[in-house]
Amino acid sequence: MNIVVLVKQVPDSGAERTLRESDHTVDREVADNVINEMDDYAIEEALRLQEAHGGEVTVMTMGPQRAAESIRKALSMGPDKAVHIRDDALAGSCALATSAVLAAALRDLNPDLVLCGAEATDGRVQAVPHMLSERLGIAALTGARKLTVDGSTLTVERQTDEGYEVVVAQAPAVVSVWDTINEPRYPSFKGIMAAKKKPVTELSLADLGIEPSEVGAAGASSAVVDHRGRPPRSAGQKITDEGDGGAKLVEFLASEKFV
């Protein structure tokens, strides 16, 4: 079973994140850029499937030069190779354009399974797996907390607000995973060293047959018009419990008409 894992480099959600004044896009220069956290779980799931069923695991990312760091980091967990889609014209691409570019690259690789994180911590759009499914005409099994592969039959437990759904499809398919699905491994020293030598194929828009005008800020289907900092919450009243903390809390709730 050949698997492609989609990886996105995002600004660290544990640090300050900002938009650029000039074009309202994410300021990725000043940010501490890391692999989208949920993607580690997708890589781990791919490696476990490879251990059980064989085949190759390829990491794919679309991003600027800087994303190469994230590719090496992903490879250090154990995948065999990587594809880096990189083109200056891609900056500022909307989800729609991103999915078109990823779909073009996936068509060429023709994997049995595409794995990705259920959402990216920067945009939180959660729509790209279904956009890919729509473009490639293959199934999308999204929000998985469990994935079972039996021959070409894929079964997932999809987390819902009410509980979960069991969803079945035939490969090829796109499966997105939550962080409940497994516990990702840490790269070993050997893995980190090996990652340096693993093949990374760079693809440009020309390689994929996509016009620069269809992507990036120029080809975006939505635009940010303006942004501003949300007024910081002013800290309110803070008391130290002296045996009446609970009573005072209830008084506060009553003064705000919650009780």
Add this chain to the structure above:
Amino acid sequence: MSEVLVVVEQVDGTLKKVTLEMLTLARELGEPAAVVMGAPGTAASVADKLGQYGATRIYAAESEEIDGYLVSPKAAALAALVSQVQPAAVLLGATQEGKEIAGRVAVKLDNGLLTDISGLASDGTATQVVFAGSTIVTSKVTRGFPLATLRPNSLTPSPAEEAASPEVTPIEFTLDKSDTRARIVERVAEAKGARPELTEASVVVSGGRGVGSAENFTLVEELADLLGGAVGASRAATDSGFYPHQFQVGQTGKTVSPQLYIALGISGAIQHRAGMQTSKTIVAVNKDAEAPIFELADFGVIGDLFTVVPQTVEELRKRG
């Protein structure tokens, strides 16, 4: 006036609150029309309530395929409807399914998509709160019509001044083979008792690492139940196995925006703040006076939650 389509979300005939919010918003923008997609009989079960919130018409796609396959058939039906009625805007809930349907429709119609909006003006400009609630963005669709998903609890739903009696119009659509590739073979409800849905609740009481154990979470539940609220948990608490993962509030869990958020034994790491920072009123109980959660709290109690919360519960009981 042009129609504004609202894609209805319901569970067993009960409308999700975000649907009522969307109808309330749609009334400001044009003529609200509800889109009901589900098993046969779904539209009839929710028609009255949709009318109360001003839906003048219901477009229905009801079949076994719509109900039995993941998302794709619904996207096919919605895209067909949009092409037929050319609405002024289309609203979906910013829920897992709402976002997924919207994504597929965006590709089918090559139309821009705005995710997780908190408001939409009649000129098509939407507002979004991003980056853990730190930044407010205004954005618009530049190709096609406004297609947007509304974050639950973005506005207070209100019934229309005059209830409508919507007539049900079936949506004409066809499915191709690629729409029925992901079959739902089972739906399992996991007990959460009588508590409201986390993302929709007006009151959320969450516990963190400081709660200390799964058994101690009954204290969090007790307070939540007295306030008619939902129970949430920080990532530290779910990762430690104190509470099930689906109740996690934060960057990698649910985003909530209730009227009242009570954080018990939660330090307030940015991971957690990302999921609750837009709550209207925030109350925190933590024994660490330096905990970052106090920077957000409208009312903070520095103290041991195991003495403060039982006293709170007792006081609330006294008040009945």
